[in-house]
Amino acid sequence: MKSKQFSILITLLLGVGMASCMKNLDNAGLVEAQRNDQEIKNYLLANKLQDSVTSTLTGLYHIITPANSGAKQTKGGEELEFTYVLSYIDPSNTSRAVVVDTANRTKSVYIPFLSGVVIPGLQEGLSLMKEGQRGRLYIPSNIGFGNDTRDGKMPAYSAIIFDVQLKRSRTEMQQIDDFVRIKKLSNPILVASGIPADTNKVRVYKTTQGTGEKITAGKTVTVAFTANMFRATTAFSKSDSLTFKLGSGQYITGFDKGVEALSVGDKAWLVFPSALGYGSQGSINQSGTYVVAPYTPLAYEITVKSVK
Incomplete structure (x- = not known):
């Protein structure tokens, strides 16, 4: 029988059909990702965050605090414990984020930190974090949930925001x-x-x-x-x-x-x-x-x- 922990994360953080979506990202999906990038930039500018954010080559934007933590870095193959809130940027008003999921705002989730367990943008963000840090991750749909609407809770091809607090990265x-x-x-x-x-x-x-x-x-x-x-x-x-x-x-x-x-x-x-x-x-x-x-x-x- 599957671990309850593992099945929960597949459902909440990877998404139904996400694997096939990522492998078969068509031209429309690429156009949506470019639109997401502009939505993220608009959101950051409207909320005066443009000078606080760092971007990566994949299109991930992130703010991780405290910046100079001397704590332990996450490592592949370990178990991560973290909390999160999921939102999306409202395409009709890109200065606003709409909250989708708060079930794990204070309740920890646990994942084996492996490729493919969570969406690529969240995986990359977690890989940049250390124990005790908070991260705000701005993720375009091509490394997010693609056309998955999270059971109708957000539009397809949404630019999403993960507010994450990493608690522990534990060896076996x-x-x-x-x-x-x-x-x-x-x-x-x-x-x-x-x-x-x-x-x-x-x-x-x-x-x-x-x-x-x-x-x-x-x-x-x-x-x-x-x-x-x-x-x-x-x-x-x-x-x-x-x-x-x-x-x-x-x-x-x-x-x-x-x-x-x-x-x-x-x-x-x-x-x-x-x-x-x-x-x-x-x-x-x-x-x-x-x-x-x-x-x-x-x-x-x-x-x-x-x-x-």
Whole structure:
């Protein structure tokens, strides 16, 4: 099952049909983008913002404050936490912006910071920001929502404004540390994965100590499990009785190596980074929808039933 977080962002910030719109931008779309550029300039002039704004080669205009922040820069592959308000520039009165979406004015949204997750103009704007900064992004339709009207809330080919506050850009290890703290897990067993880098270890947190046989490589194990992304409200996979051979390569490394650290009767959390899960590719179902987004750390809740 998809992460609730991921599906919300696809709906709110990418838009229905946006991918095809961007790939097939016709002459009319280019004309609209040029019109948007003039609308943005008119808006900035009318509101005396022309000396505060910076533009990029893509047509994005932005004001980011404070300008000289020494905070952490956003980075691809991390998780971004931010709030936003979406508006569009009224084409009949370009000195005025019309608010479209305030649902996340104070409520944070979270995205894996990857190409294609949000519209190109918002992605570019976020890439220029640091933690704690506020950005006002003026985005023409060719790097915005194209001809998408946001369910009739704004005209097609609108020049839009995103008011964004970037709260955090978190590495996978920071996400893991936060998850462990929230779940109040402690005293991990660190299991080497065979993949280089000190971070590529499985953290095994036993919540119930079993009294049965110790599991070893090559054994056939039966477990019950739920597989979780940190921000999802439901498990993306689960089983009450899964039987498999350790080390067979049938399952992801973090799951396989984590189970090997357990004994029959153990209940535990296996927590590990995406390098031991679905990596930079993620996991996609037959309809082309992400089940697990790229660069997503995972947490498996395990009960070991038997080994032979």
